[in-house]
Amino acid sequence: MNARLIWPKTISKGEVVKVRLLIQHPMETGYLQDMTGHLIPRNVIQWVSCVYDGQEVLRAQTSSGIAANPFFDFYVRATVTALMVVTWRDDDGQLGELRQLMTVQS
Amino acid sequence: MSNSSQSTSAVDQHRRNGLVLGLRWSLGSGLLALSPLMGLGLARSALAKDDPVEHMMTSGKLRTMQDMLAGIHGHALQESQLKREGIELQLSILADNGNSVPLGVSVNSPMTPESHIQEIYLLSQRNPVLVMAHLQLGPWNGKAELNTRVRLAGSQKVVALARTNKDQWLMDSADIIVTESACVDASN
Numbered sequence: 001m002n003a004r005l006i007w008p009k010t011i012s013k014g015e016v017v018k019v020r021l022l023i024q025h026p027m028e029t030g031y032l033q034d035m036t037g038h039l040i041p042r043n044v045i046q047w048v049s050c051v052y053d054g055q056e057v058l059r060a061q062t063s064s065g066i067a068a069n070p071f072f073d074f075y076v077r078a079t080v081t082a083l084m085v086v087t088w089r090d091d092d093g094q095l096g097e098l099r100q101l102m103t104v105q106s
Numbered sequence: 107m108s109n110s111s112q113s114t115s116a117v118d119q120h121r122r123n124g125l126v127l128g129l130r131w132s133l134g135s136g137l138l139a140l141s142p143l144m145g146l147g148l149a150r151s152a153l154a155k156d157d158p159v160e161h162m163m164t165s166g167k168l169r170t171m172q173d174m175l176a177g178i179h180g181h182a183l184q185e186s187q188l189k190r191e192g193i194e195l196q197l198s199i200l201a202d203n204g205n206s207v208p209l210g211v212s213v214n215s216p217m218t219p220e221s222h223i224q225e226i227y228l229l230s231q232r233n234p235v236l237v238m239a240h241l242q243l244g245p246w247n248g249k250a251e252l253n254t255r256v257r258l259a260g261s262q263k264v265v266a267l268a269r270t271n272k273d274q275w276l277m278d279s280a281d282i283i284v285t286e287s288a289c290v291d292a293s294n
Contacts, residue, residue, distance in 0.1 A: 031234065052246070057244070060241045060242075063235040065228070065237070067206040068206070071253075073252065074251070
């Protein structure tokens with residue numbers, strides 16, 4: 001499962017930065033049928049967790065009410081250069097993870 | 107921030123429209139028929155009976171505010187507890203496609219350890235699943251603002267609820283017309 005994290009190129013210490021998160025996922029609602037008329041089983045992301053410098057900065061419990069390829073943008077106060085670790089789990093039990101270093105200018 | 111005044115006026119316009127629709131919402135179904143504002147609503151429901159496609163698109167049952175609040179587990183919420191201030195739900199008035207509708211929530215909060223937003227709920231009046239997303243925040247965010255994209259099963263009211271660390275509940279809602287529903291669901 002693919003995901004992408006985007007934030008400004010240069011971040012100064014203490015800055016409140018906008019973090020954009022995009023996860024590639026079909027978010028099947030379970031209400032739609034395939035070409036043969038069979039219901040496609042539900043498969044949505046159940047939760048997404050963003051941890052920055054050991055602190056969970058965003059936890060999202062999501063449902064079929066979130067569009068395919070979930071997108072979130074939120075803010076984080078950048079204090080130190082640290083890893084942002086994003087993890088998520090879907091109905092199929094698949095776990096996803098993305099790690100990206102947030103570099104903060106001292 | 108150069109275009110902030112521009113965006114504020116757009117939001118004001120949105121709010122005014124929301125107020126008119128909100129008024130209709132608050133009147134209850136009995137009074138609603140008497141209201142002159144209902145003209146549009148009558149036209150829409152008459153259309154729903156005649157046109158099977160329109161009927162299918164508006165088939166999902168609309169939840170009342172009480173239903174929506176009762177659907178939030180772990181909090182015995184009453185409508186009277188909700189404060190309609192300090193929170194803004196950004197949603198367009200019309201969406202061509204319910205499969206992906208940009209939605210933003212911003213809450214006026216200093217986001218300090220003493221005063222911050224702990225959770226935000228995004229609720230749908232008509233979707234098969236009431237809670238579209240439940241988001242947990244904290245002082246480390248620095249700013250209580252979020253954007254995402256939601257699915258909407260037809261025209262409805264969307265509600266954003268935010269809970270502060272002092273257990274205050276803030277609420278904003280917006281009405282949206284969805285021309286193509288996200289799911290032609292089998293719920294009824």
